[in-house]
Amino acid sequence: MGRTLVSITQQLAQAEERLGRYRRALTRADQKIFDELFALARRRLAASSMAADPLPMQIILLGMLIGTASAVAALAARVEALEHDRPLPPRLDP
């Protein structure tokens, strides 16, 4: 429908593809992390498209950072609960 711009979804896929050789040289364990980081960015695509940033990679990296920080926060909450013998924070998918 008259799209002239490459969508952020495509840009993310292209970025991942461009880094294919980089990924290849990573260890298998790191490759898994690499994939997960991209999954974190992908999960924040809606926000990335709202950003309409001319440099998509920085928005992709921001998505990875937020995803990682969010996981750290969730882990911190669990650690704190364990330290104080409190029930673990509930999981959304029980």
Next chain:
Amino acid sequence: MTARSLPAWILDLYPAPEGMVLWLKTEDGRALRAVDALPMRFFIAAEPSILRAVWKEISGWQKGLRLARERRFEIHRGEEIDLLAVTAPGPPAYRAAVREALARWPDLAFYNADLDPALVYAIERNVFPLAQCQVTLEGARVRAIATDQTRWDLAADPPPFRILTLRLTGEMRDPSHGYRAPLEIAVPEMPTQTRTWDAPHELVEAVRDALQAYDPDILLTAWGDSFLLPELIALARQRGVELPLNRDTRRGVLRKRERSYFSYGRIVHRPSSVWLFGRLHIDRQTAFLADEYGLDGLVELARTTLQPLQQVARTSSGTGISAMQTAEAYRRGWLIPYRKRMPEDFKTALDLVRGDKGGLTFQPEPGLYEHVLELDFASMYPSLMVKFNLSAETVGRTCPKCASRAPVLTPAPPAPLPLPVSREGGEGCPEGTEGRGEGVRTGPATGGERGVEGSPAIIPEIGYPVCQCRKGIVPLTLAPLLEKRLALKRASRALPEGPEREVMRRRQVALKWLLVTCFGYLGYKNARFGRIEAHESTTACGRDTLLRAKEIAEERGYLFLHALTDALWIYKEGSTDAEHQALVEEIGRDTGVRIDIEGLYRWLAFPPSRQYTGNPVANRYFGAFEDGKIKMRGIEARRHDTIRWIREAQAEMLEILARAENAAGYRARMAEVFALARGKLADLQRGAVPPRQLSILHRISQPPEEYRANLPVALAARELAAHGVHLSPGEAVEFVLTLGGGARPYDIWRETDRADTARYRELFLRMLESLAVPAGYNRAGIVAELDGIRQDPLPGMERALIGGLLPAAA
């Protein structure tokens, strides 16, 4: 000759040399042919000196054309312009004159140059197809015609159609691929007749006798366009049998040829069609979406969009919207821009979600959830178009009345060219871009009030000003449509379960499709009233509205799980119906768009993507509402391209899972699901699954001989070709995967053929994964279960190392 006046329905109308032919259905069941005059007019715009020269030349044409100077409103320019009006005595003369003038002056601007005579007649006489009218006839000439109905009436009593059904007996299969079965000839309250093709003379005579004896208004067929009617016409000619398919004996049957064309990235095949005069031929196989809303929906569309029934049964809802916009402009005396007609197919708003940046598409965290609330905005895009007056001629425009109140950054653009406003980011919005809820603002003078005359609205994100002083053609068309659909929806809900309620529902669904396509049409380059900026503005307002809903829900303590364009999924532990009600009321009040509770899920699954389990898929989910009803999107049971055996198996499995009260219940019931799966796979191994159940329906995208790779679809299409059935791109071929990597067309399946069980088992396992992975199984676990090795404990759903942990509910 004395005139007589009688009540009658307009069954059909079409142009003829003497004017418009009307087929009137009287209250005593007769069908009358009547004729009414219909002068038609088109306009040419140019410099006064050129217009004078054009006038002089046309007046020499001697074709009974009347010429006049006029001034009329041109919506894209926002003002009246000088025109030469050319009036032809009737539709054929109009077409001929337009053609000649276009060829003579291809560079001049033409208006009202490709109008549908049926539409013009309806507006000129203030009637509509299938309306009940009071008609005054003098012989066969219409002296007066009027109706006290309007096309917006909720009560719509269509004519008591006499319907003759023609179809092949047995399963619904495309006869143009070689399938033959006896012909079934059915009319209500009479025993159904069947005739075989081995006795063609008797067959044609039986059809003729039925047509003569019953004199149907509607000929309802399955594959009548592509096969039945062409075949019957050919047989009748060979056998010298007079087949009264038409009621109008002055006209022959009209046949339109098939065509394949490229649209929205795929090849579309439009089969040939057979149009009747005085009778209406409806082929349920080609009727656009007719399965979903049936004849009641088609009748509703004919009345609402002012198109004859045979036409709405063969065109997309985009054409319906275009007709309504044309009617709206014509009624107001506004000029209708002339554009060439192009092959067209329309994307629905839901399709666009996938391909276009348009709507906001979130990505849910894969998993199995419970107590999830789904909220849906009602007709979000059309509502926004009406609310903010989004139309080709209002977006990016200001009129003298409101220009001074537009932001400084948006100088009034020269019409009708692209906008000077920068598309990048929010420069158009000097304030309110940070924090939540930019909202649609109006110019600085009024502050806050939306959509006020004298002050343009400002589109969020892109900053286009939208003139509010004159209602746009798109909102003018949509407002009554939205209202009617809502009224039908309410009326249908108020009725008890039964046929009357079903009719209301179907009419409502037919209108829904108009509303869904009106959005795609707004940005469609071939649409008369389409313009990409209006389309962009609609999606920008949509994103803003959805985000506003998210914010309100989060303020009320809900956790945001997922959202797609006009729907959102949220969760709050122990939330009550009263809380949900309060939430939708606040969102509706705040955004000005109605939002409804779609339902509360007992459990809801967002399956992960196949390539990588940590990746979510936006439009793939399934769940059970509190009343046990299943809702699913994007999974096998819902997809039309899924093999029937697999689709039905998954539907059965979902029925089992629908009984689960929550996520734990879902997991517990997986044992039953695996038991069912084992039975199904055993059937497959034994060869007990009928080939029909295993057949795959696939559209070919190029001529069969041009496929380079030996894809199953190519193999099947080539084999069909060897049997004399040549498919065009866009046509579907049905085949079964066979041993050794082959594929056999279903139509020439032999008893000795064997389906490739390994490939079918793999497809089955993938389907099973959709259901089992959210419950914590991986592929190995599923296979173990199928082999009867119970895994305890479950390995747990393969989670991402990071990010797999959900944030704790606040």
